[in-house]
Amino acid sequence: MKSKRPSVSTNRPSGADNGSRSSTRPSTGATRAANTHARPKRASESESSRSHGTAQKGAVQSKLRFGDKFDAYITHHSTSAIDSLLRLLETPLQSLMTWMVIAIAVALPASLYIAFANVQQLGETWEGSSNISVFLRPDTSDNKADELRGRIAARPDVAKAVYVSPAQGLAEFKAQSGLGEVVDNLDKNPLPGTLLVTPRLQNTSDAAITSLEQMLVADPLVADVRLDMQWVKRLQQIMMLGKKMVFGLGGLLALGVLLVIGNTIRLAIENRRDEILVVKLVGGTDAYVSRPFLYTGFWYGIGGGLLALVVIGIGCLWVSTTVEQLANLYESNFRLQGLGIFGSMQLVLLAGLTGLLGAWIAVVRHLYHIQPR
Amino acid sequence: MIGFNNVSKRYDNGFDALSRINFEVESGEMLFLTGHSGAGKTTLMKLIMLMERPSNGQIVIDGHDLGRMSKSQIPYYRRNIGVVFQNHQLLFDRTVFDNVALPLQIAGLPHLEIGRRVRAALDKVSLLEKERLNPIVLSGGEQQRVGIARAVVNKPLMLLADEPTGNLDPELSEEIMTLFRQFNDVGVTIMIASHDVELLKRMNKRIVGLVEGKLVHDGVLW
Numbered sequence: 001m002k003s004k005r006p007s008v009s010t011n012r013p014s015g016a017d018n019g020s021r022s023s024t025r026p027s028t029g030a031t032r033a034a035n036t037h038a039r040p041k042r043a044s045e046s047e048s049s050r051s052h053g054t055a056q057k058g059a060v061q062s063k064l065r066f067g068d069k070f071d072a073y074i075t076h077h078s079t080s081a082i083d084s085l086l087r088l089l090e091t092p093l094q095s096l097m098t099w100m101v102i103a104i105a106v107a108l109p110a111s112l113y114i115a116f117a118n119v120q121q122l123g124e125t126w127e128g129s130s131n132i133s134v135f136l137r138p139d140t141s142d143n144k145a146d147e148l149r150g151r152i153a154a155r156p157d158v159a160k161a162v163y164v165s166p167a168q169g170l171a172e173f174k175a176q177s178g179l180g181e182v183v184d185n186l187d188k189n190p191l192p193g194t195l196l197v198t199p200r201l202q203n204t205s206d207a208a209i210t211s212l213e214q215m216l217v218a219d220p221l222v223a224d225v226r227l228d229m230q231w232v233k234r235l236q237q238i239m240m241l242g243k244k245m246v247f248g249l250g251g252l253l254a255l256g257v258l259l260v261i262g263n264t265i266r267l268a269i270e271n272r273r274d275e276i277l278v279v280k281l282v283g284g285t286d287a288y289v290s291r292p293f294l295y296t297g298f299w300y301g302i303g304g305g306l307l308a309l310v311v312i313g314i315g316c317l318w319v320s321t322t323v324e325q326l327a328n329l330y331e332s333n334f335r336l337q338g339l340g341i342f343g344s345m346q347l348v349l350l351a352g353l354t355g356l357l358g359a360w361i362a363v364v365r366h367l368y369h370i371q372p373r
Numbered sequence: 374m375i376g377f378n379n380v381s382k383r384y385d386n387g388f389d390a391l392s393r394i395n396f397e398v399e400s401g402e403m404l405f406l407t408g409h410s411g412a413g414k415t416t417l418m419k420l421i422m423l424m425e426r427p428s429n430g431q432i433v434i435d436g437h438d439l440g441r442m443s444k445s446q447i448p449y450y451r452r453n454i455g456v457v458f459q460n461h462q463l464l465f466d467r468t469v470f471d472n473v474a475l476p477l478q479i480a481g482l483p484h485l486e487i488g489r490r491v492r493a494a495l496d497k498v499s500l501l502e503k504e505r506l507n508p509i510v511l512s513g514g515e516q517q518r519v520g521i522a523r524a525v526v527n528k529p530l531m532l533l534a535d536e537p538t539g540n541l542d543p544e545l546s547e548e549i550m551t552l553f554r555q556f557n558d559v560g561v562t563i564m565i566a567s568h569d570v571e572l573l574k575r576m577n578k579r580i581v582g583l584v585e586g587k588l589v590h591d592g593v594l595w
Contacts, residue, residue, distance in 0.1 A: 072481030278462050281422070282476040282523070283452035285445075372424045 102304025109250035261358030301355020305348035380430035408583035455524030459536035
C-alpha cells in the first residue's frame with residue numbers, strides 16, 4: 001500500500017486539473033485505478049473502480065517522494081520509540097511498579113528454568129559415567145574374574161571394564177563411607193568381586209544395553225547385573241516433568257504479563273483519548289495512532305526483562321556460595337550456571353515481545369474503537 | 374466539490390438529524406450553513422468528515438463517493454479537508470508549533486518542509502511569535518487562530534468550520550472571517566456552520582438553511 005502511493009501522488013496535479021466532478025471524469029481515473037490498486041475488480045463495476053481510483057488520487061494531498069515518505073515513516077518510528085520511553089520515565093515510580101510486576105513474572109519461571117538446567121547438567125555428567133555393575137559369584141577367583149573382564153572389554157559395545165576385587169571394594173567402602181571401624185569388626189569380607197562395565201556411548205540405545213546385560217547375566221560367573229543407568233533415566237523423566245511445569249508456569253505468567261501490560265496500555269489510551277481523536281480527525285491512520293502505544297508496551301516488556309535479569313542475578317549470587325559449599329562437600333567442582341549473555345538477551349527480548357503483544361491486544365481492543373464523534 | 378444527493382441521517386436512537394438533503398457546492402465557493410442548534414448543521418459536517426455515515430442517499434466530495442470509501446481510506450481522505458471546531462480541539466501537552474505541525478507529521482512531510490509550512494501558516498494567522506508557547510496560555514481568539522492554522526497548514530482543498538466564532542466577540546469573529554475570506558480567495562472551498570445572523574448578513578454569501586433536519590433555504594440571504 002505504502003509503495004503504491006508515491007506513484008499515485010505524481011498523478012495528483014493532472015487529477016486536480018481535471019476538476020472535481022467525478023461522474024463525468026475521463027478515463028484517466030479508471031486507468032489510474034487499474035494501475036494503482038490491487039482491489040479485485042468486478043466487470044460490472046467500472047464506475048466503482050473509477051471512483052475508487054479517484055479516492056486513491058485524493059489520498060495524497062501533497063506531492064511526496066517515496067524517499068521522503070520512508071524517511072518520515074522511520075522518523076515517526078524513532079520519535080515514537082523515544083517519546084514513549086521518555087513518557088514512561090516521566091512517571092518513574094508508576095513505571096517502576098509495572099516493571100517490577102513484569103520482572104517478577106519473568107524471573108519466576110526463568111529462575112526455575114535455571115535450576116532445572118543446572119540439575120540437567122549434573123544429570124549429564126552422571127550419565128557419562130554411568131556403569132553397569134556386574135557382581136560376581138562369591139567363590140570367583142581373581143584370575144577367573146580378570147579373564148572375564150578381558151573377554152568383556154574386548155566386546156565392541158564396551159568401552160571399558162574394570163575389575164574391583166572384594167578386598168579393593170572393602171577398602172574403598174572403608175575410605176568413603178566413614179564406617180571404617182564397623183568394617184574392621186567384620187569377620188569376613190561380605191563384598192563380592194565386581195566388574196564395572198562402561199558401555200560405549202554410541203551404543204547406549206535401550207536395545208543395545210539390554211542385549212549387553214543379557215549376555216552378562218548368562219555368564220556362569222555372574223551373580224547379578226545392575227544398571228546404574230536406570231536411575232539416571234528416572235531422573236531424566238522427572239526433569240522432563242519439571243521442565244514441562246516450568247514451561248506451563250512460564251506460559252501462565254506470560255499470560256499475566258500480557259494482561260498487566262494490556263491493562264496499563266488501556267489506561268494510557270484512555271488518558272490520551274483527546275489526542276487520539278484529534279490525530280484521527282486530521283488524517284492519522286490507525287497504525288500511526290497505535291505506534292506510540294505499541295512502543296510503550298515494548299518498553300514495559302524490555303524494562304521488566306532487564307529488571308528480571310537483575311533479580312535473577314541477585315538470586316544466583318545469593319545461592320551460588322551455598323551451592324559451592326554443597327558441591328565441595330560432595331567433592332564435586334560443580335558450579336551454578338546462570339543464563340549467560342545469550343540467554344539473558346533472549347530473556348529480555350522475549351519479555352519485550354510479550355509486552356508488544358500485550359500492547360497490541362489493548363490497541364486492537366480499545367484504540368481502534370475510538371472514533372471522532 | 375460537495376454534492377449531497379437525497380441524504381438522510383437517522384441516529385440509532387431514532388432521531389432524524391437530516392432528511393432528504395440535496396445541494397451542490399462548486400469548487401472555490403464559500404458558503405454558510407445555518408439553523409438552530411439541533412437543526413443538523415453538525416451532523417452534516419460529520420457526514421462530510423466521515424465521522425458518521427448517512428442512512429440514505431449519496432455524498433460525493435471532490436469526486437469521491439463517500440459511500441464507497443473503505444475504512445482504511447478514510448485517514449487519507451481526511452487529509453484533504455481542514456476542520457475548525459468551536460472548541461478548537463487543541464492539544465495542551467505540546468506547543469503551538471507542534472499543534473499546527475500535527476497534520477504534516479501525520480502526512481509524513483520532511484522535517485524542514487514542516488517547519489517552513491507551519492511558520493507560514495502561523496504567520497498567516499499572526500501568531501508566529503507565539504509558536505513556542507503552550508496553547509493553554511493563549512486567549513480564546515488566539516486558540517481559534519491556532520486551530521485555523523492547523524486546518525490550513527496541509528493546504529486542504531476544503532475547509533469546514535463548525536461555529537468557529539461561537540464564543541468570540543464580534544471584533545474577533547470579524548478577524549476570523551477575514552482569514553477565511555483570504556483562504557477562499559486563493560481557491561479553498563469553505564463551508565462555515567454558524568447561527569450568528571448578524572455575521573451572515575455582513576458576509577453576504579450563499580446560505581444553506583436547515584430547520585429540523587430539512588433544507589429550507591439555499592441562496593444569498595432570505
